Amino acid sequence: MSSPLAKLLRRSVRALGPAIPGVSLRETLRAGGGAIAGLGVAGLFVLSPKVDLELGLFLIAPFGASSVLLFAAPNSPLAQPWSAIVGNTLAALVSVAVCLSISDPLLRVVLAVSLSVAAMSVARAIHPPAGAVAMTAALSPDMVRELGFMFALMPVALGTLILVLIAVIYAHLTGRRYPFRQFEEDNALGTADPPPLQRLDLSEQELTGILQRYRQSLNLGVEDLARLIGAAELQAATHRTEPLTAAAIMSRDLVTVAFDTPLSEVADLFRQYSFTSLPVVAEDGRFLGIIYQIDLIRRAREDTLSLDRGFVAAMTRLFDTRSAAYVKAGEVMSVSIPKAAPDTPAGALLPMLAESGCDAVPVLSEECLAGIVTRTDLIAALARRTLGSAA
Template sequence: MSSTKAWLRSFWPAPMAISKSQQAVSCLGAFFGLSFTAWFCHSVLGASSLWLIAPMGASAVLLFAVPSSPLAQPWSILGGCVVSALVGVSCARWLGHSGWVAGLAGGLAIGLMFALRCLHPPGGAVALSAVLAGEPVAQLGYHFVVFPVAINAAAMLLIALLFNNLLQRRYPHRASDHHNPHKTIDALPRDRVGFTPDDLDAVLNARGELLDIARDDLEEILRQTEERAYRRRFGEIRCGDIMSEDVLSVGAQTSVSAALTIMLEHRLSALPVINQSKQLQGMLSLHDVVATADVQGTCESIMQRHVLTCKSDWPVSYLLESLGSSVEHRMPVLGENKVLLGIVTQTDLVAALYRSALERAG
């Protein structure tokens, strides 16, 4: 009886972890995408022709509601729709318009989309439409592949590119760069302990089924889960708890030679550059000095302006990712209005984690 109840409960929809704002954005994107496609294709093809096909509604769900899905990428929608239309039209022309032909077209379309790495669920509907949509599609023949299928798909993709990027959604979805910033063959520090990308690939290959999530997204979710579990287990040590507060710094107009003297005297590899209000302007490193070989100029001319920073109340687990996968070995800690409060280094982080482990062991 309990197994029957569990089976019945599986029909109940699981909660969707998506914010109300993203739900609204998805609806708005689908409205713009379908409206533009309808207007554009009607203008180009005219009212007497088939100018918008129903599978575009399903494409809108993917392009605007789940744009990070592998099934929603540009090649997926273009290749998937065009290939499926070719299959559907061919099956209808040579085998007729019966139900079994529609099933054959759908199966062949899926097979080709797998082979060409352009799996797009609405493609199955496109193949069926080519077989069962009736006389208007039959008269178009292979023209159906271009007008309206390819035109519809291209118009939808154009709006998806503009809309998603305007709202700072990562589309097309690109894999995150996890290469060693030092350009050596060593794995990133975070990949040397715990699960590795190879472990994840092995598990995915063993499962042998398609997951509707990009591999790098899945890896990032797992790593953030590890980080959250770490914070729960070891407590919340904050960046402000371990930072160095007596920080040497220079001004933007300080000469590079003067800054170099400070770094050599105090055995520092970098210095924060601040203004009179102690607001961070950038970071000057020995690498910057050596790379330019210009000690007569000012710090402002060679400093790095885009600097990784943190807040004093942020958990140190944030530093594990940031300091462990970049060339930076230190991070400025900022207060209100970008005022420099201190510096956290890799050494500070290691010491804090070591002390936390000793306290738990004791």
């Protein structure tokens, strides 16, 4: 048995290790690219010698710290526009006032940073790089005396605003969300109902209370907390559904179409079987994609806009097999969809069907289609399991 000293040593060594989970290469490149874009574009605005001398615009070290939050941790409450712009600007205003009033260097630094922290707390605009803004000003009294309170406007407020605007655009282009989601905002479908995973029967006030109780309000937003709780509940559900697997609940006798199948035949199959989705497979059984009924509507809508014709005319064109350029199933199928293996736990299918916007998950075995799990299949399986447990 290990001695208490050895256990203490192991705990101490582990405590010195990284506390942040590993980051994917894609996210690493996204964050680094964001910092390049943010500081690069901001530099184009402020590094012109004429602008530097006449308007007092220049890059300051705290902008680098702000870039870390804006591009590497865009979901953090500390990185949001209000926190970044107001926090940095408040710190600049406070530190300029201190510099113009206090001559002692040490007292000037201490008061500038501490009063800036207090001001940010009152304004609910905590932004860690703002502490560096305050120290930059406190350590550069000659610059502050020359610029006065204009220092808070340029470079601080304007420079931070530029970084925030770039972060908004960059997040949109790279598939991230910035500013972060607001609780009870419209979901992806444009309706006011929370997404299925966030219907927790907990109000915004209750979730806020949890964050405040555990002193996490600076690290996590209310909406993100709801998402995490929902994900944790689903993960816990996987423990209760095992060893139920996709193979046990999937539909095996499938109606499929080929890549070249005309959409008129696809529509006939939808009407005949009342399906909402049809898998597309190659001659050798390889899975190629899946067609949802909504894909037909989307394609007709695209044709309506691109060909400048009515919606009915666009739908008619989709199903017209007399044309040499008739639309094929493979041209409208969806390929970026969740997929499962036969041994995938049923619980792991829950978020796939709840979050991805699809109502059927293909089950693949060595790239070939083995079955399909629909929402109906999963609901029926969980209902049987629940009733069996109750009995």
